[in-house]
Amino acid sequence: MNQIDRPITNPIVVLREESDDWAILFNPDTANAVGINPVGVAVWKMIDGKRRIKDIVLEIKASFKNASESAFEEISSFVDTLAKHNYVGYELKTTTIVE
């Protein structure tokens, strides 16, 4: 088995859009919650198991005019943090070993 680079959201996590500039990701199983800004919300909505991080970055740059030069690093680290806390995961690809 090896990991691929297309993150996918944990289906149990709820995106709660509290207002135009503030949202919460809430895991009802653990009661953990984290606050995110509008870029975070847009990233979250693109984490669908199909897009790679670099695809997400391109789309964010296209829709947020003031996205910074370091968007790739920022978004990668954001997704890594979410992964560390089980808000997102990576699908596993199965490799069949033939003897």
Add this chain to the structure above:
Amino acid sequence: MLMNTPRTVDIEVTTHCNLRCRYCYFFNNPAVDYRELPTDEWLKFFDELGSLGVMNVVLAGGEPFIRDDLPILLEGIIRNRMRFSFLSNGTLIDDKIADFIAGTHRCEYIQVSVDGSCAKIHDSCRGKGSFARAIRGIRTLQRHRINVAVRVTIHRNNVTDLENIAHFLLEELNIPSFGTNSAGYLGTCRLNAEDVMLNIQERQLAMTTLLHLAEKYPGRISATAGPLYEGKEWRRMEDARTQGAPIFSNGGRLTGCGCPSNKITVRADGAIIPCAMLAHDELGRINQDSLEGIWKKSPALTQLRNRHTIPLNKFKFCADCSYIPYCTGNCPGLAYTITGEINHPSPDACLRRFSEAGGIMS
């Protein structure tokens, strides 16, 4: 800024209860239609809550554990990615339901009412046998590692038992902490007010004892209303007044309640109301009116949220009161039951009235 939807929804899931407590706020409210909804109405409503990103459902009653479809209701909450809590008298909790709840991993807490350190005192207002069964319920929850919250309602029969209650709950039952309030002038309590509600001397005794106990058990006794809360707040107000301190950030206006900006309540018959203390104030009906629409646009709710703009010096009740810069006017629910007006300070939590009646701050 108002959040798009409530984080928490309180649900009075039943109109039934196996007890008849003498200071119950729930029963004997002439404004309430004591009728309850079938399972599928609640399940449909939970789907709506899930779609709105509501995080917590608090199940109350009556006594929520009286519903035999409880596991089905909880599954509806779980399916919709929410957590839940209970407000209960504890007497109907057995291993079977505790095991089910523990297995969901979604229970925030179960609040059980304990009003005495022994059966004689607890049962004096809640009925014979209720103490033993409530404590058995708590021990069952503890065995299943479910978070237990205890609420002590202070009244005439237990005001001299507070030290024993604290010792019993914190040292014998090993409850991490407990909350306190006092019998309030609502529902059945109005009919028994003389016998159960604290008089000025008893209120003073409750305040002094609880302030002392809160020091003895730091962080383990809390209150958002009632004698402990008043003891702390009134002391702060009195100090500010004698020192001529600047106005408090929440002082001088009807800021006494932030609930309508965080949560909303549903009565057992499906009427949406701002909170259990304002059960007459029907904002709409579940599964007929959009909860999001009510949350954002209900004129009554908006008015309640704007209550904080109303200055206390506009009320005859507060005329010439030197506490105005430090006073919040307190609970609109109690203000309504006592005065018939929501937009009025609550006479129940009025420091000047307490002092004029002979009450002394310790």
